[in-house]
Amino acid sequence: MTDELDLLREADPVSADTGPWRDRPLDARAELLLRRLPSRDRGRRTVRRVVWSLEAVAAATILALALTVSGTGSPSAVAAPRPLPLVAHASRADVSLAEIARRTRAAAEESPGKSERGSHVQTWALSMKSGEDAVMLPRESLTRWNADGSGSTLEVATDPRHPGRPVIEDGPPPRTVHDGKVLSEEHYPPGINGANMDYFEEPPAGAPALRAYLAVWSPGADRDPAELLPAIRTFLTVWTPGPRQRAGIVTLLSGIEGIRPAGKVTDRLGREGQGFRFTGTPGSRYLIVLDPDDGGVLDIEETFIRDDPEYRVKAGDVMSYTAYLS
């Protein structure tokens, strides 16, 4: 006769094999939760406090706060119309791009880990319409892929500098939504679904091979720095690079003619990095923030370099800002 525990097992209302709580790799929501555990957010909270204090003394409305850069012996470089520094910087000597490239290559030789397909990115993108005020759209995106080709993407409206406050979401017309509103959530079954996205092949090691790889999806990235930087920006939304690919990216950056050191930077998430500026693209200027220790790209900011009355933007306004969280 079946005993009472067997009967109870058969009546288990939640299955480990089927349904929403079945065993499987973490989905995007669970990954996001892990990464948002309270004290892992220390950097963000630091910058939030600073931003709030700035708001207390300056009530001017702006489209976005830009990075504030302080270089040794150079005037402050401000990428958007707010001249106040976000945080006090540590008194650490600037690190040159060549030195970061050397460190990154040495680290890659010592520990050549693989790149991981998937990314965790916070973006602020300007939405413009002729004759109307431009609005900044903050979003956090998490993309994960498994070995069997299954994966998930999650995109939420959030601005880590203003936790809990309504966030602007694209229209038409643009409207406010609650912080954390899920804008899109996709789950992909095992198979080749992920192959439909750009950069689906594993990135190679070595700067020349990586440049050629980027050019497959971003034509011109192998010839023109104005194409290379957007290619890197997009590539990093698909892949979290390993040490060798990080070394390749920094080496490519160090080879760009006209890229200039901009000094130490505290980014929008409160992380310290080394800034490098490039003004070779028509109408915009890039600021790339690197982790000086491992060469990881922390942020890529693109700003306008001249006014555009039609879209009501001014020189120095931020066009887009991408912060890489993993």
Next chain:
Amino acid sequence: MSTDDAFDAAYREHYWAVSRFVARRLDDQAWEVEEVVAEVFAVAWRRRSELPESPLPWLYGVARHCLANTVRGKGRYRRLLLKLGHHEATRDGRTVASPDAERPGSWVLEALSRLAEADQEVLRLTAWEELTVEELGTVLGCGRSAAAMRLHRARRRLREQIATLRRDDRVSLGCTSGKGDRTQRADRADKDGQA
């Protein structure tokens, strides 16, 4: 392995088990389950220095406290208790109506719901979370012997309730359909006639 790494590993390995634990004790609202699971891991993260080598029973223990706080705090405790006893209302297709039907479903849950909450939890942890007696002790915060004794008593009480339900069901079937009575009367009449 650092404490943070150990926590990450435990999170990745047991996220869905903890979700099932919470889902079994709440209703089908996924967002409610996710909300509580998030709280469970936030608390566990703060207490990660206490994470034992086998973290799952410990996580269940954290989840029990979070569930109690969350549900009580939102005035849902009574609803929860009701739902624990009436899964058939929310688990369509997974349960059946009578002890004679193919799957036990609702009547076993009905029998379970007639027990004291402490007995129910011991049985759920054993049958659904598949804990050993030792792990049961970890979740309940008692020793192995005490856990074994509580399980032994709870099983006996569940057996009694199942037996009671079976008896009630036979009586109920007879009364409501009338077939049993008629059959018995007919049998008796035949026997009387033969006699």
